[in-house]
Amino acid sequence: MTVIQRVRVHFALAGILAALAVQFTATAFMPTIAVDSYQSVVTFFLTASALLLMASFLLERGERSSFLLRLRGDLLRAEIEDNARLDHLTGLFNRRYLAVMGAMLAGRDGPYPIGALLLDIDHFKHFNDTQGHLEGDRCIRLVSDAIRAALREGCPNAAAFRFGGEEFLVLLPGATPVATQTLGKGVRHAIKALGLPHPGPGPAGIVTISVGTAVAVDPNAGGLDALLAAADAALYEAKRLGRNRVCGAPATATPHSPDVDGAAPAP
Incomplete structure (x- = not known):
């Protein structure tokens, strides 16, 4: 196989100038060469050099344009993929994207056990109605940032989703019930630590979340739908008990749950 490496324009220019200098010097010291012949030689070499440089420049510009077009296409595809997920x-x-990742995580060959946190901002409708949609969006962004930061420290392989308007879902591959509960508590405390003012009916006066946790240990027990249903039931129980707490699904509850401010420690 023959490989042709094209010389860059600046290297081609330096090489041509050096070759021309050698050629003109050698020709100038030839005593038998006529002036007309010398001028013809000079004209030929200058014309050939100019054509070679122009061709090299055009090829290099074409390569750069092609590279920029490919780069733009790659960035556009990456942006489209990001927007899709x-x-x-x-x-x-x-x-x-939950349907795609959920099929991978909660399938029969998934990394069981799989923990799930279903989180809901307490009294968010009241917050949105009184503070406005822009502040509501800001609240959601700050809460999601806090969730992301808590997961980065507690479970880097977790996958976090915006599940609904003010609801969030976290899937935890390989998490035990205790680890799932512990992470749910960490997220709840991280949201509370933001100290975002909330004029709602809650006693805290700041934005809080309720968390339902569940863990799937058997790939034959209904997959992702069953896991989410269990987490949703636990979230409903957290809200029923007064919000701003973590409750585990009955099958996965540990002696540490529910987690709520002021709760007595487990024996």
């Missing part, structure tokens, strides 16, 4: 407000995975 990411929520534009929070930067978390969106509900559409």
